[in-house]
Amino acid sequence: MDRLPTDGQDPGAPDGSGVLETRLIDIGRERFVREVWGREPLLTRRVEGFADLFSAGAVDELISRRGLRTPFLRVAKDGSTFPDASFTAPAGVGATIADQLDDTALWRQFADGATLVLQALHRTWEPVAAFSAALSGELGHPVQANAYVTPPQNRGFDDHYDVHDVFVLQIEGTKRWVLHEPVHPDPLRDQPWTGRRAAVAEAAKGRAHLDVVLEPGDALYLPRGWLHAAQAQGAVSVHLTLGIHTWTRHGLAEHLVQEALALLAEDPAMRRSLPLGVDGPGGELETVRERLVAALAEADPAPRFHRTRRGQGRPAPLGPLAQLAAVQDLGPGSPVRLRGALEARLEGPRLSTRVGWLDLPEADLPAVARLLDGGVRTAGELGVELAERLLRAGVLVPAAP
Known part of the structure; x- marks a missing residue:
């Protein structure tokens, strides 16, 4: 994993063992970085339980007592996502906002086989928030957390891939995960699986790379792009998904280009109009290319990178x-x-x-x-x-x- 220098900034990943090594993997951080990170899935059996992070009781409290609104919850069944209006309503005097969670509607949908997805738990449930912040600091990439609550023998989503890495933490019940190799390795954030539906569906018919049932305390790492589908087994399944929104070389290139364009905006020759009647780049392209290459060599993307990175997360709570x-x-x-x-x-x-x-x-x-x-x-x-x-x-x- 590429890391930028940390001189002059608050600490990130510790040199000792943090939550990655003590809670999520059993092969050691160095081996994980060298052999697994961004390359292939990793199943870790019962390194340590996750009951301190989340539970079925937490699900009930968040849905019925916290006054959550959309988009803090989604509902899905057999690959289809329900409209927000089907599970939200005003909450009475003093709380008449129309998109608060309706626990009765959610109960009926859940009883009918729908999966409840509690989103952004890194903002709404303190143990998950603290764990996500610690993991983000160790990895150097932003982390979000969702919980998936699925009735027995049901699944919320068909085979698909994510555009971010994930750690799956099984909290309660069991869930069968079937994994297939990528049809589009290392997808960027604007390259979702929906743009490759046919390839995903065809690949999902082939031999699985991994077919496993997760039990409470198990953790599964999935790099972005790996196809997966999951189905609850004989009891309600509750699992956490920690989404790792990885910085990529392409993302760094975007910042480099933006900084170079900012430099070119100060160049009078680059601000000059093209000739009248121009119908293509013509002879201007070589001049532009030369100046752009020079600007790229001069540009420093680090300040823009750090501004963007700061904007991707929130500081620790302050009372x-x-x-x-x-x-x-x-x-x-x-x-x-x-x-x-x-x-x-x-x-x-x-x-x-x-x-x-x-x-x-x-x-x-x-x-x-x-x-x-x-x-x-x-x-x-x-x-x-x-x-x-x-x-x-x-x-x-x-x-x-």
Whole structure:
């Protein structure tokens, strides 16, 4: 897996074993990166259970008590997705928004064999959110989390492939997974399986690469592009899918080209109009090609890359009342730390984060650089005035003493 330098930014993947190695695989991180990542599926039997992350009780609570709205849930059966209006309704006085989940309608659809898909659990269920954030930090790629709840002997989706890698974590019940090799290896995000329906259907008739029943505690890694279909067995199946939205060389190329075009926009010769009556590139193409190649050689895509990456996730939760108390009680001995999942980077005198940027005086830069290791500091070590500024900006949070 290609990684960019981490100088001047908050820490990502730890050198020791994190959730990838302790919860999802049993072959070691280095071997996973070398032999499996982006190449082939990996089945891991009961490395550790996942009951601490999610459960059937969590499904019931989210659907019946949390006031969730679309698109936090989808409903599907036999390859077809139900319209939102079939399972949403207003929720009465003081909550009359029309697209809140209707638990009675969902119960009836579920009893009739439909799969319930709780989407974006990295935003709505704290244990999953914390786990997803930790995995994202280790992998260096954004992670989303969905739960699939399927009645016995049913399946929600036909054979298909995803445009992102996934880890499947079986929570409750059992589910049979049938995998076939890709018809379009390493698809990009704008190359979904629906554009290759016939090839997918034909490949799914062939011999399976893997045909396995997942049991609670099992984990299955699937690179993007691998065909799969899954069916619950003799009981309700609940599984989590952790979607890894991988950065690709093509994605990096897009940023490089965008930066080169921004440079060319400052070139008066490139802004000049083509001749009247032009009906094709003609003799202009060679000039444009030469200047574009020169701009590509000069362009630095890193700032644009990091801006996009910051926009793909959210920082760790911040409690306004706890934050206000930390500001009011701040003293030299107050322990503070960098807010989690902030994607903080020092770019010259500017601290860029997911919650905005701050321009810092030269004298504060060494203290801020020390913060980026993720350790706990006291306000006195940083300077109380700097600590207060960073607390008010939502960059620092109070730490346990």
